[in-house]
Amino acid sequence: MRSCVVGGMIAIMVLNFCNYLCAGQVKEVSLVLVGDIMLGRLVDKMSLDVSDEFIWGDTISLLRNADISLGNLENVFTKSSEKVAKVFNFKAQPSQIRFLKSAHFTVLNMANNHSLDFSVTGLLETVSLLDDAGILHVGAGKNAELARAGTVITRHGCRVGILGVTDNEPCWDAGKNKPGIFYINTANAHARSKFCSFVAEFKKKHKLDMFILSIHWGPNMRLRPSKVFRRFAHQLIDAGVDILHGHSAHVVQGMEWYHNRLICYDTGDFVDDYAIDPELRNDLGVLVRVSWQNKSIKCIEIIPTIIKNCQVNKATGEDFKFLSQRLQNLSGEFGTAVAIDQIKHRLLLVRTEGLTFAREN
Ligand SMILES: [Zn+2]
Numbered sequence: 001m002r003s004c005v006v007g008g009m010i011a012i013m014v015l016n017f018c019n020y021l022c023a024g025q026v027k028e029v030s031l032v033l034v035g036d037i038m039l040g041r042l043v044d045k046m047s048l049d050v051s052d053e054f055i056w057g058d059t060i061s062l063l064r065n066a067d068i069s070l071g072n073l074e075n076v077f078t079k080s081s082e083k084v085a086k087v088f089n090f091k092a093q094p095s096q097i098r099f100l101k102s103a104h105f106t107v108l109n110m111a112n113n114h115s116l117d118f119s120v121t122g123l124l125e126t127v128s129l130l131d132d133a134g135i136l137h138v139g140a141g142k143n144a145e146l147a148r149a150g151t152v153i154t155r156h157g158c159r160v161g162i163l164g165v166t167d168n169e170p171c172w173d174a175g176k177n178k179p180g181i182f183y184i185n186t187a188n189a190h191a192r193s194k195f196c197s198f199v200a201e202f203k204k205k206h207k208l209d210m211f212i213l214s215i216h217w218g219p220n221m222r223l224r225p226s227k228v229f230r231r232f233a234h235q236l237i238d239a240g241v242d243i244l245h246g247h248s249a250h251v252v253q254g255m256e257w258y259h260n261r262l263i264c265y266d267t268g269d270f271v272d273d274y275a276i277d278p279e280l281r282n283d284l285g286v287l288v289r290v291s292w293q294n295k296s297i298k299c300i301e302i303i304p305t306i307i308k309n310c311q312v313n314k315a316t317g318e319d320f321k322f323l324s325q326r327l328q329n330l331s332g333e334f335g336t337a338v339a340i341d342q343i344k345h346r347l348l349l350v351r352t353e354g355l356t357f358a359r360e361n
Helices: 002-026 041-046 054-065 094-102 119-133 189-205 227-239 317-332
Strands: 029-037 068-073 107-109 136-138 151-155 158-166 210-216 243-247 255-258 261-264 269-271 284-293 296-308 311-314 338-341 346-349
Touching: 029 054, 029 158, 029 210, 029 243, 054 094, 054 284, 054 296, 054 311, 068 210, 094 119, 119 136, 136 151, 136 158, 158 189, 189 210, 189 227, 227 243, 227 255, 227 261, 255 317, 261 284, 261 296, 269 284, 269 296, 269 311, 284 317, 296 317, 317 338, 317 346
Parallel strands: 029 068, 029 269, 068 107, 107 136, 158 210, 210 243, 243 261
Antiparallel strands: 029 284, 151 158, 255 261, 284 296, 296 311, 296 346, 338 346
8 A cells, every 4th residue: 555655656756757857848938029110200209208118008018928029120229419321310319228128128130221320329329228228139239240249048948049130231231340230232142142151150159949030121111022032031041040030121021931930021110100101001010929849939929010109009900900911911922821810819820831822813
């Protein structure tokens, strides 16, 4: 009898130990991706008196609850008035960094066409404010080494690497002793393949379990990536990128499930004061929540969002329907299915490659 009880206890202990080990090894990591965040101009002016959470609306808990959150920062935080010669220069008061802090952003991409809007002074002031706020940043820095360094973070034992790059503003490319951004010429086949080698080396060097590439690429206001971009995205995945986080078009483009990896060609605008194109609807964006276990992506949830009066919220009603259908159609063109969950106002990307969809007419 006694040996039976002891045997039972040992069995329970072994089982618990196995559960502990399994739980330790396979704990899910969650990532939230958003597109452009521009806190300058009207957002800066109108939000001086609002709470730190205001601009994030009802998306705040999604941002805060992720193990890692990543967005594209499209403005600098500076007192500098050294405007460089270009059409749009975006800056916010240094104190407005409070918004990014309140949303608990983990990493921001700064490889884009606004990081030097207020010259090197604006860039370096922003970098040091982000450092003081404990927010990581990729894609820009006081020299080429720092602009290209990316970042590596560990969550639940998983090594996650994030790199930021852009094909905008070639003159802002960082140099050995020149502050700037990580620039690549996506129009040049040699530059594309050289960058793929850099990506493969980065993944190997840092022994990454998951690798996210944040890329600010291509022209504004396009619903579809070019053929060159599609091919480049595939090459990047084949070189070792696990999740491609695209932005720059200001509109959400289709998503693709390719070789068990995720390509978000463009995540659109998340929060800004930009004029709205009534057809392209650049006020509609997405918050993409990806979770993985043991290097394998388990779930991709897409939450449509809408910007109104410099505040972002989850899209509902006709806005939700409009963006959901667009994403379904555009992703369908890549052979990727997106299921619509009307009740929770979200979409789920189906992790099956190369589906074909019957077209009406
Ligand atoms: Zn941009």
